[in-house]
Amino acid sequence: MPGKRSSRKNVTRFFCPYCEQRLWRRGGEKYHLFYTGALEIQQNVxxxxxxxxxxxxxxxxxxxxxxxxEFTCGQHGKMWLKVCRKEDGRTVTSLATHKDWKRTSRTIHPETPNPSVSEFTYRMSRQTSTKLIYHKE
Incomplete structure (x- = not known):
């Protein structure tokens, strides 16, 4: 009986909140949420x-x-989801909000530019220049 002890069937599958197609993990880091006050802990946990x-x-x-x-949808591209593992073992996903990003440690919101990069460098990295293209004839 091949595959009797296989854990492959227990893999959690995630689906796009817009088109219901399967999402694929990008292989990045998981950013866990933290809580500081007793009321926050009581409500969220x-x-x-x-x-x-x-x-x-x-x-x-x-x-x-x-x-x-971070997940990828074939139709909608890259998206960040908040994943919650419930006590009964199932997972619930929703789109990550700005409030969720504030509760993660050592992260910056992916929609805003990196604060350590200067404005000039950021602007230059976003534009294309035809002057840099070299054509050999």
């Missing part, structure tokens, strides 16, 4: 108030069941 207060007293709580990941 769905745990009792006393446990949330204890975790908030320790510092920042990183939720390993919620992350932002």
């Amino acid at each position: 769905s745990m009792p108030r006393q446990s949330a207060v204890m975790l908030a007293a320790k510092g920042v709580y990183v939720d390993n069941n919620v992350w932002i990941e």
Whole structure:
């Protein structure tokens, strides 16, 4: 009986929120969300108030069941999705919002330019120049 212990059938498949086609992972990093206050922890992680207060007293709580990941759709291109793994094992996806990006560590929002790059360099990297093309005759 080949494939009896194969875990290939347990692979989670993600689908585009616009066209319902299958999405493909880009192979990038997973950006986990974090929460700082007891009320944030209680609301987002769905745990009792006393446990949330204890975790908030320790510092920042990183939720390993919620992350932002980059996917590709054949029709709509690159997109960032917020993936939530529920207690029963299923996953729920939604488009990542600006509020979600603020809750990730060491990341910048992908729609805004890198703040460490100068405006001139950013502008020059976005334009095409015909002067740089060399034609050998």
